[in-house]
Amino acid sequence: MSMEHAVLDSPIGPLTAVVSDGGLAGLYMDLQRHRPAQETFGDPAESADATPFREVAEQLKAYFAGDLTRFELPLSMRGTPFQKRVWDALQEIPYGETVSYGHLAEEIGSPTASRAVGLANGRNPISVIVPCHRVVGASGGLTGYGGGLERKRYLLDFERRVKSDSTLF
Known part of the structure; x- marks a missing residue:
């Protein structure tokens, strides 16, 4: 399981996107309750423009512009x-x-x-x-x-x- 993360700007503050196995595994706000430790996010991405971060960033930008009401991203959520x-x-x-x-x-x-x-x-x-x-x-x-x-x-x-x-x- 390889993981990478990148910090994306947003109107609600920086969002840390975590990608695992080609899907979005996390999107965390700063000072978020239940935010995992930074070291669990994997390596920093070479660039927030790298795929798949580019798609996450583009969809978030469209959402905050009022142009997107439903996200279409591969998710890799882990839970019960x-x-x-x-x-x-x-x-x-x-x-x-x-x-x-x-x-x-x-x-x-x-x-x-x-x-x-x-x-x-x-x-x-x-x-x-x-x-x-x-x-x-x-x-x-x-x-x-x-x-x-x-x-x-x-x-x-x-x-x-x-x-x-x-x-x-």
Whole structure:
């Protein structure tokens, strides 16, 4: 298993992209809760323009420009079978919308597992692209976010603004 990483710029701060076996294995914010130790990210890439980092960077740039609402990247996420079910379900949450932890638990067929869903959500290794920021508390309020509530609010407000602007046409 060969791993490389590169740091990409974004409106929410630097994002460390980790690639393993040709797929994106991680996208971490600085000071992110549950961020693995830097030495586990493998060697630094020769350049952030190297494939596959170029595709990750291009899609993130299009996302933050409001031109991309669904990422199409090969992912190489490692986790328990339950975590992977949660992470797969996160990718089905529509752009600019939110769901509760309880709703997500029901979606994966474990209606009583909203706490476990919250824990798996918090361990999502690919921020932004696997949109864990779209999960909110039962009341609709913002709850914990590994990248900080300010970033979660930014991402949700950004997506809602882009979505509402695109419905004008």
